[in-house]
Amino acid sequence: MTCYEHTFIAKSDLTESKNEKLIEKYENIITKNQGKIIKTENWGLKNLSHKIKSNKKGFYFHIKFEGVGKTVEELEKEENIDETLFRFLTIKVKKHQLETNSIEKTSKK
Amino acid sequence: MPIRKDRRNKKKGKGSKYSKLSLFQKPGVKFFKPCPLSGKNAPIVDYKNIKLLKKYISESGRILPSRITSVSQGKQRELSSAIKRARLLALI
Numbered sequence A: 001m002t003c004y005e006h007t008f009i010a011k012s013d014l015t016e017s018k019n020e021k022l023i024e025k026y027e028n029i030i031t032k033n034q035g036k037i038i039k040t041e042n043w044g045l046k047n048l049s050h051k052i053k054s055n056k057k058g059f060y061f062h063i064k065f066e067g068v069g070k071t072v073e074e075l076e077k078e079e080n081i082d083e084t085l086f087r088f089l090t091i092k093v094k095k096h097q098l099e100t101n102s103i104e105k106t107s108k109k
Numbered sequence B: 001m002p003i004r005k006d007r008r009n010k011k012k013g014k015g016s017k018y019s020k021l022s023l024f025q026k027p028g029v030k031f032f033k034p035c036p037l038s039g040k041n042a043p044i045v046d047y048k049n050i051k052l053l054k055k056y057i058s059e060s061g062r063i064l065p066s067r068i069t070s071v072s073q074g075k076q077r078e079l080s081s082a083i084k085r086a087r088l089l090a091l092i
Helices: A016-032 A069-081 B002-009 B050-055 B073-088
Strands: A002-011 A036-052 A055-067 A085-093
Touching: A002 A016, A002 A069, A016 A036, A016 A055, A016 A069, A055 A069, A055 A085, A069 A085, A085 B073, B050 B073
Parallel strands: none
Antiparallel strands: A002 A055, A002 A085, A036 A055
């Protein structure tokens, strides 16, 4: 099993209940394909440093998981189709850092 | 034999602690800065650590060369990949 970190950005016109559904959906895909979720983080709504596909803001979600190559393949295949997401990134890490939230959640105004 | 030993002890080139920057520099003055990202208690280079990464990019967002920041070769490679990942996620 290899350790992976996955981040994806969703469009800013989502509601809270839809957010939770999004995370659940991708968690299910990971667990179905021989993966194991270790931690999920919600970084909240953030301003993008530059425009991406005419979006200025986005909801950030971060998943730390263990899995095999097929897990990542299926996950990214699903995300490519999804229209509510516009950017994602998967990287391999040697070891998970679990002490603190890497990026604090931005509070709502 | 003693002459050879003397030669070996003398350090030359870029890696030396006392390498000269100009001809008129006083002898024995240090110009060597240790790498701020390696050694004990050094911060971890990661694409999520935006505070750290912002120290190593210019105002216009370009990566600073290691000859200015004195980051070691291996860490500079880690740093540049971390900065590029952060750019992809629009964090920087």
